[in-house]
Amino acid sequence: MASPIIKIDAISKSFGALKVLDDLSMQVMPGEKLALIGPSGSGKTTILRILMTLERIDGGHIEIDGEQLYHMQKNGGELVPADERHLARMRRKIGMVFQLFNLFPHKSVLDNVTLAPMLTQKMPREAAEKRAMELLDMVGMADKAKNMPSQLSGGQKQRVAIARALALSPRIMLFDEVTSALDPELVEEVLNVMRRLAEETDMTMLLVTHEMGFAHDFADRVLFFDRGRIVEEGAPDDIFRNPKQERTQSFLRKIIAAGHRV
Numbered sequence: 001m002a003s004p005i006i007k008i009d010a011i012s013k014s015f016g017a018l019k020v021l022d023d024l025s026m027q028v029m030p031g032e033k034l035a036l037i038g039p040s041g042s043g044k045t046t047i048l049r050i051l052m053t054l055e056r057i058d059g060g061h062i063e064i065d066g067e068q069l070y071h072m073q074k075n076g077g078e079l080v081p082a083d084e085r086h087l088a089r090m091r092r093k094i095g096m097v098f099q100l101f102n103l104f105p106h107k108s109v110l111d112n113v114t115l116a117p118m119l120t121q122k123m124p125r126e127a128a129e130k131r132a133m134e135l136l137d138m139v140g141m142a143d144k145a146k147n148m149p150s151q152l153s154g155g156q157k158q159r160v161a162i163a164r165a166l167a168l169s170p171r172i173m174l175f176d177e178v179t180s181a182l183d184p185e186l187v188e189e190v191l192n193v194m195r196r197l198a199e200e201t202d203m204t205m206l207l208v209t210h211e212m213g214f215a216h217d218f219a220d221r222v223l224f225f226d227r228g229r230i231v232e233e234g235a236p237d238d239i240f241r242n243p244k245q246e247r248t249q250s251f252l253r254k255i256i257a258a259g260h261r262v
């Protein structure tokens with residue numbers, strides 16, 4: 001049997017006095033499509049940011065692809081993370097797409113996608129552009145390669161952001177509420193790209209979302225978070241149609257009452 005590509009073991013994370021993740025453990029198998037759902041502030045985004053090394057953990061262990069993400073070492077009385085070179089290498093296994101696109105505003109669409117491979121993989125410009133055009137084609141943005149981000153709609157920016165995250169050929173993709181900043185009519189074009197990625201690639205995908213209908217269709221497994229803990233997990237039909245925990249039930253009731261599809 002395959003080993004997990006992500007192993008999170010008893011991690012904790014606080015911001016000041018606020019405990020955001022509390023003794024959290026979870027595992028993700030290669031190729032698995034996972035949806036992380038739960039109330040605002042339950043720690044979903046923080047998990048993705050920790051995997052991307054944008055936040056440090058206070059304690060616990062994370063293994064990615066069989067390797068420790070953070071070597072937590074004692075330095076005096078303090079735990080210090082691994083050096084930047086190790087983190088940069090680990091980060092290349094993972095692509096992340098953010099709620100607010102985070103495109104480089106002064107670079108063209110094409111340059112946004114070629115930058116990371118040219119800088120971090122020393123890929124020659126010609127090869128990087130060829131690869132970028134393939135990715136832009138896949139997200140339906142090849143005809144906008146010469147445009148600047150300011151000339152794009154939110155949905156188009158987000159599709160470029162997905163192409164950019166794919167440019168380093170990550171084995172794991174993290175999507176953090178990638179449609180929540182979009183006008184409703186632009187949501188579907190971004191979800192379609194993600195659907196295609198889920199169907200046509202064997203990438204491991206973790207999705208934090210408030211789009212419960214999409215999470216239901218997309219995920220192999222759904223994790224319900226509350227206050228920094230996994231309260232319930234299971235197949236989408238089990239979580240959405242037959243949740244066992246009271247907290248999951250009341251969360252879904254509120255979502256349905258607000259008029260959303262689950």
Ligand SMILES: Nc1ncnc2c1ncn2[C@@H]1O[C@H](COP(=O)(O)OP(=O)(O)OP(=O)(O)O)[C@@H](O)[C@H]1O
Pocket residue numbers: 015018020038039040041042043044045046047208
């Ligand atoms: N850098 C930070 N400094 C201080 N507090 C933070 C920081 N990042 C997150 N938090 C707090 O940690 C808690 C968990 O945040 P997180 O973004 O992980 O929740 P979430 O489940 O993704 O919520 P949402 O669905 O609203 O994005 C929140 O209360 C948030 O305000």
